[in-house]
Amino acid sequence: xxxxxxxxxxxxxxxxxxxxxxxxxxxxxxxxxxxxxxxxxxxxxxxxxxxxxxxxxxxxxxxxxxxxxxxxxxxxxxxxxxxxxxxxxxxxxxxxxxxxxxxxxxxxxxxxx
Amino acid sequence: xxxxxxxxxxxxxxxxxxxxxxxxxxxxxxxxxxxxxxxxxxxxxxxxxxxxxxxxxxxxxxxxxxxxxxxxxxxxxxxxxxxxxxxxxxxxxxxxxxxxxxxxxxxxxxxxxxx
Numbered sequence: 001x002x003x004x005x006x007x008x009x010x011x012x013x014x015x016x017x018x019x020x021x022x023x024x025x026x027x028x029x030x031x032x033x034x035x036x037x038x039x040x041x042x043x044x045x046x047x048x049x050x051x052x053x054x055x056x057x058x059x060x061x062x063x064x065x066x067x068x069x070x071x072x073x074x075x076x077x078x079x080x081x082x083x084x085x086x087x088x089x090x091x092x093x094x095x096x097x098x099x100x101x102x103x104x105x106x107x108x109x110x111x112x113x
Numbered sequence: 114x115x116x117x118x119x120x121x122x123x124x125x126x127x128x129x130x131x132x133x134x135x136x137x138x139x140x141x142x143x144x145x146x147x148x149x150x151x152x153x154x155x156x157x158x159x160x161x162x163x164x165x166x167x168x169x170x171x172x173x174x175x176x177x178x179x180x181x182x183x184x185x186x187x188x189x190x191x192x193x194x195x196x197x198x199x200x201x202x203x204x205x206x207x208x209x210x211x212x213x214x215x216x217x218x219x220x221x222x223x224x225x226x227x228x
Contacts, residue, residue, distance in 0.1 A: 032214050043219035051214055090155050103155030
């Protein structure tokens, strides 16, 4: 069965600083991984997804993530964050046995001025 | 593409009452999903439809919960005899039918508070 674990529940960071949000996955089958973002009072929005190919995946809003098979990780990074990046970020994996998506518990990114 | 819409956005009800939520997916999307999100947690899968057929239900979906998608368009999620533990954000998402890796597009959610 697939699962994801987000290692940090909250990450405070100053504006223009780099940030890394950590995600580890567990899967016995082919690995596909997603990062979603949820802004306050809004629905979830896909940031990026890894399906195959290059292990470095670029997404929207300047975010990128690196798939690391040996460490079973899919950490999300941004070199310089903005106040507007304050949101909840979810790592997720599709259930290959069906069509549901399994989400991590989320990491709240709080960008301070 | 007007996105996924959900109504109402907020619902406050008393314990024991029935509530119904509506989701309108993106028009060309065949698949429609319902998730529940409680405070501090990620969304948890409840059920999904391909067109009008309900193909999978989570064990989270007790007998008090029922979902429909008549004619494969909008969907409704009904909770009967609500309990305080039902208080959560109920999210709807839709996607094209091609693959389980297809992007799911989420609505803004319906926040349910059971008093």
